[in-house]
Amino acid sequence: MVTKTAVIKNDAGLHLKPAARFCEEALKYKATVTFTFGNTTANAKSVLSVLGACVKKGDEIEIVCNGEDEQEAIEGLCRAIDEGLGDEE
Numbered sequence: 001m002v003t004k005t006a007v008i009k010n011d012a013g014l015h016l017k018p019a020a021r022f023c024e025e026a027l028k029y030k031a032t033v034t035f036t037f038g039n040t041t042a043n044a045k046s047v048l049s050v051l052g053a054c055v056k057k058g059d060e061i062e063i064v065c066n067g068e069d070e071q072e073a074i075e076g077l078c079r080a081i082d083e084g085l086g087d088e089e
Helices: 016-027 048-051 068-084
Strands: 002-007 032-037 040-043 060-066
Touching: 002 068, 016 048, 016 068, 040 048, 060 068
Parallel strands: none
Antiparallel strands: 002 060, 032 040, 032 060
16 A cells, blocks of 8 residues: 655646546556545545545645555556646646
């Protein structure tokens, strides 16, 4: 299991388009991928779960990946967040 903290950078936070992009990235990996924000733990492979976390710009999430490709998963997800999750700013 690997964990890493990331700060959401895009202006609207994890609204529909960035949430979908986050899920697309998570679905590339066999590892289980979740993140925690406040008291919420979300399944990063479920758009509804990601949206339900209500993550805004500047919020810090802790990503947790567990499985055979966990290191690749956490690196890919952090890279996607750093690149703005496809959200045009």
